[in-house]
Amino acid sequence: MxxxxxxxxxxxxxxxxxxxxxxxxxxxxxxxxxxxxxxxxxxxxxxxxxxxxxxxxxxxxxxxxxxxxxxxxxxxxxxxxxxxxxxxxxxxxxxxxxxxxxxxxxxxxxxxxxxxxxxxxxxxxxxxxxxxxxxxxxxxxxxxxxxxxxxxxxxLNIGQREAFGRVAHLVCELMMRLKAVGLTEGSSFKFPVTQANLADAFGISSVHMSRVYGMLAKQGLLLVTRTHITVLDWDELQEAGDFDPTYLHLERNAPA
Amino acid sequence: MxxxxxxxxxxxxxxxxxxxxxxxxxxxxxxxxxxxxxxxxxxxxxxxxxxxxxxxxxxxxxxxxxxxxxxxxxxxxxxxxxxxxxxxxxxxxxxxxxxxxxxxxxxxxxxxxxxxxxxxxxxxxxxxxxxxxxxxxxxxxxxxxxxxxxxxxxxLNIGQREAFGRVAHLVCELMMRLKAVGLTEGSSFKFPVTQANLADAFGISSVHMSRVYGMLAKQGLLLVTRTHITVLDWDELQEAGDFDPTYLHLERNAPA
DNA sequence: CGCTAATTTGATGTGATTCAAGTGACGTGG
DNA sequence: CCACGTCACTTGAATCACATCAAATTAGCG
CATH class of the missing domain: 2.60.120.10 (Jelly Rolls)
Incomplete structure (x- = not known):
């Protein structure tokens, strides 16, 4: 709608x-x-x-x-x-x-x-x-x-980090890229993508994808629904994903 | 020298x-x-x-x-x-x-x-x-x-293939890229790169890298020394690495 | 309300890691 | 030219992250 x-x-x-x-x-x-x-x-x-x-x-x-x-x-x-x-x-x-x-x-x-x-x-x-x-x-x-x-x-993400870090890293990246085009809503953004699709992006199984989301939620870093992702703790998430936005080559590098 | x-x-x-x-x-x-x-x-x-x-x-x-x-x-x-x-x-x-x-x-x-x-x-x-x-x-x-x-x-290689296939794939790629600049010697080429370095390219440990080389040799696909790689069975290697050279966008796509 | 697809959860198997102890190749200096 | 030291590679055993299989639960949609 x-x-x-x-x-x-x-x-x-x-x-x-x-x-x-x-x-x-x-x-x-x-x-x-x-x-x-x-x-x-x-x-x-x-x-x-x-x-x-x-x-x-x-x-x-x-x-x-x-x-x-x-x-x-x-x-x-x-x-x-x-x-x-x-x-x-x-x-x-x-x-x-x-x-x-x-x-x-x-x-x-x-x-x-x-x-x-x-x-x-x-x-x-x-x-x-x-x-x-x-x-x-x-x-x-x-x-x-x-x-x-x-x-x-x-x-680097797929080859060197465990699944937990991979997911944290991508969420950080999406947050910044969406912010650059003005599509974030505070600390959350619309993201109606299935876990099976994400699993294919991380090189893991969809079963494991679900478990990792669960871990991220339990540790209070993320809140995920089928349509939205909310970042609950940006600093911890960045830490968990070993995230450094240099590679995005954005002019202005503000976080959430 | x-x-x-x-x-x-x-x-x-x-x-x-x-x-x-x-x-x-x-x-x-x-x-x-x-x-x-x-x-x-x-x-x-x-x-x-x-x-x-x-x-x-x-x-x-x-x-x-x-x-x-x-x-x-x-x-x-x-x-x-x-x-x-x-x-x-x-x-x-x-x-x-x-x-x-x-x-x-x-x-x-x-x-x-x-x-x-x-x-x-x-x-x-x-x-x-x-x-x-x-x-x-x-x-x-x-x-x-x-x-x-x-x-x-x-x-694709790192995310979806097992170590065995990853190595086979890269050897195919190097063979074709070196051939394009005229640096192959028949079915072999000079490649004085340590296994520890290759391991970092495949996202595996150097110990496992050694084991995979061993398997490829035992199956008669490759012959590896510290300075050279020789392809013993190009067709099988291509098969093992699920290799399709389209992505190299070379004008002339001849194998070994 | 019921159907279908997405997600969650548990049990079990495996490819790859890590640790540790070799073996082998090669350059250096005596 | 050989003994030595170093670095690369090999091999075995224990462990782990993640896969696979299977079944249960949940969310959204007609």
Whole structure:
């Protein structure tokens, strides 16, 4: 309900979806007024999606990019024996498949992990904006470099920390990334993602995911429902997740 | 011995080090003759390095990039309780810290994992070449996007496969990347990296690393010495590592 | 109110860790 | 050129974090 009315709002005032993208770019790179105007004029074809249907499939050669407007999407890959690793979670304002601009073949799948709204922009339109405003091209390059920095941090998380720390770490990351686009509500945020999906992001089983959430709750760090996460003790959570936000390369690094 | 004479060779014929970089860029992107000439003219300050001394440290703000000329380097991060995750291994021709061109602060450490030779290029020189030949700028962007694709694949490897498969997978990857710059010798390649370092790349203990190497040898897939890796059965190795080279985005994808 | 999917909980198995004690390879200096 | 010291690697035993299997509970939706 709340979601679909948001979407309607966005569609009636057609500039709003682009504003999220602008907000995101501003959080990592200076953007001039003229550039903002150019971004606002980018045509967005809006779509509503549900989990279970891929946005782009591995092996495809897309001719457009996708901007997350509402909800959460993920990048994933499968092993031949059925394992699924989620290697990125996107929040509104992100461009999950910006790499397709210069890498023809998709080497991963892109899918919603909550009901969500996305906007599509043709590659050529992005190309034009970059040609006209080279600094925007640099901003997008920088965006992809930050994506890579986040990959690196996830690898540290998965390779070196126990499940408890992994979860704490990701919650810290999401808190900061959502705050950067103004989508936190005090110390909590909307996050209607199933534990099975999260388990695939941490490389653990969904059973263990449930146990870890339980431990985090029992220690008074988090409060989790099916739709929201509330951080009860930011300092302890940051400590438990060994979290240092440097890798997010945000201009302003304020916590909750 | 062999190494230092190589270095002398490279230094006397000053174009050689740059040729490796060119070979690497050509393996992922078309490069014109004029662009090759520009790359050849890039000034390279050569240095010989040993493991144990970082090339760039986390938190620094470098003003130059590093090109690997001989040997192997790695990107790593540490957890507060002493764990180290290696999240990338670089082969000659790679530019490990190309991201520093647009991301001021280093969010990782860069270090040799074998004795190696690198060349340094000032950011401004790279910037100039990119301004003059925009297609080279795109090639470098593409380069960083492929780095990211490799991160994604490592995450799948670490998160979803058992140690045995992880090792098989990486050997396949190294084989193909080295072949792309002409550094394989039939079905084997020089790889003087300690098992402790590899263990940190796989997120396992060095003890287990030794056991896994033993299993791979016993099954007749690999032959490993302290300085070289020989692939005895490419098909079986690929199978064991569930290896699909799409993510390397190489122009020509021939196996050993 | 009842159905379905998500989550929780318990019991048991396993891949990998840790600790500890070897063995082997290699460079150095006598 | 051999004895020695160092560092890398190997091997065994005990332990642990997490997986798997199975069943019970809960939350949301029509």
């Amino acid at each position: 709340a979601q679909s009315s948001d979407v309607n709002l966005l569609m009636t005032r057609s500039i709003s979806p682009n504003d999220l993208l602008i907000r995101r770019l501003q959080s990592i790179h200076p953007v001039s007024n003229e550039e903002i105007r150019a971004l606002r004029d980018l045509p967005l074809e809006i779509a509503s999606l549900e989990p279970g249907h891929d946005i782009v499939r591995m092996g495809e050669r897309p001719t457009q990019c996708c901007v997350v407007i509402e909800g959460f999407t993920c990048i994933y890959k499968l092993t031949s024996d059925g394992g699924r690793q989620i290697m990125a979670i996107h929040v509104p304002g992100d461009i999950p498949d910006i790499q397709s601009l210069h890498l023809g073949v998709m080497d991963f799948g892109l899918a919603p992990i909550s009901s969500c709204t996305v906007g599509y922009i043709p590659h050529e339109k992005i190309q034009q904006v970059c040609d006209t405003y080279p600094r925007l091209g640099v901003a997008l390059w920088r965006e992809t470099l930050i994506d890579a920095a986040i990959y690196r941090d996830w690898m | 062999a190494q230092s004479s190589d270095v002398n060779l490279l230094m006397t014929r000053s174009i050689s080090p740059n040729d490796l970089l060119i070979r690497r860029l050509q393996s992922i992107h078309p490069v014109s003759n004029e662009e090759i000439r520009a790359l050849r003219d890039l000034p390279l300050e050569i240095a010989s390095l040993e493991p144990g001394h970082d090339i760039v440290r986390m938190g620094e703000r470098p003003t130059q990039c590093c090109v690997v000329i001989e040997g192997f380097t790695c990107i790593y991060k540490l957890t507060s309780d002493g764990g180290r995750q290696i999240m990338a291994i670089h082969v000659p021709g790679d530019i490990p810290d190309i991201q520093s061109l647009h991301l001021g602060v280093m969010d990782f450490g860069l270090a040799p994992i074998s004795s190696c030779t690198v060349g340094y290029i000032p950011h401004e020189k790279i910037q100039q070449v990119c301004d003059t030949y925009p297609r080279l700028g795109v090639a470098l962007w593409r380069e960083t996007l492929i780095d990211a694709a490799i991160y994604r694949d490592w995450m």
